[in-house]
Amino acid sequence: MAGGGLPAGPRTEWAALSSVQQDQLWRERLLAERQSQRRWAQNWSFLRDYDPLGNRKEPVQLPEHVPLFSDTVPNASSQVVGSRLGTALGQTLARMDLRFVEGARKKKLDEELQPV
Structure with a gap:
């Protein structure tokens, strides 16, 4: 154990190094x-x-042309979920999108944190 009761480990050793x-x-x-x-x-x-x-494995031949749009995943001109939000897949993708950006959203401050 090191001075403060914490074991000396890789993280504490890394933090002790200068940026150089x-x-x-x-x-x-x-x-x-x-x-x-x-x-x-x-x-x-x-x-x-x-x-x-x-x-011996045969080398995999890549297709010459890959379409930009998919028949199975909903696309829009901005490459996000578009007009098919009513489908089960569209709703699932919208819920997943909300979960992924939840922590990065702007939130209204509590009353005590509001500027005067």
């Missing part, structure tokens, strides 16, 4: 990640061409 030291450590971690990616590509990338049983 944190930046240097971050750069070193990124460099190590890139090097490990290169080593994997040199040593193990052949595994991408085979399935778990050792049979």
Whole structure:
């Protein structure tokens, strides 16, 4: 346990570093990640061409053209849920959208917090 009764851990050690030291450590971690990616590509990338049983996989052909609009997901000119809000899918998407932006919405302040 460290001085304030809290165990010394990675978070407290990270917070104790200066911003220059944190930046240097971050750069070193990124460099190590890139090097490990290169080593994997040199040593193990052949595994991408085979399935778990050792049979050679056929490369997947990507389509030449992918339509911008979907037949199954409602679209509008602004790429958000449009005129199909009455459908079950549209209502589900609207509820999900409300849940995702709930914390970011502006809210009216309580009476005691209102400016005078």
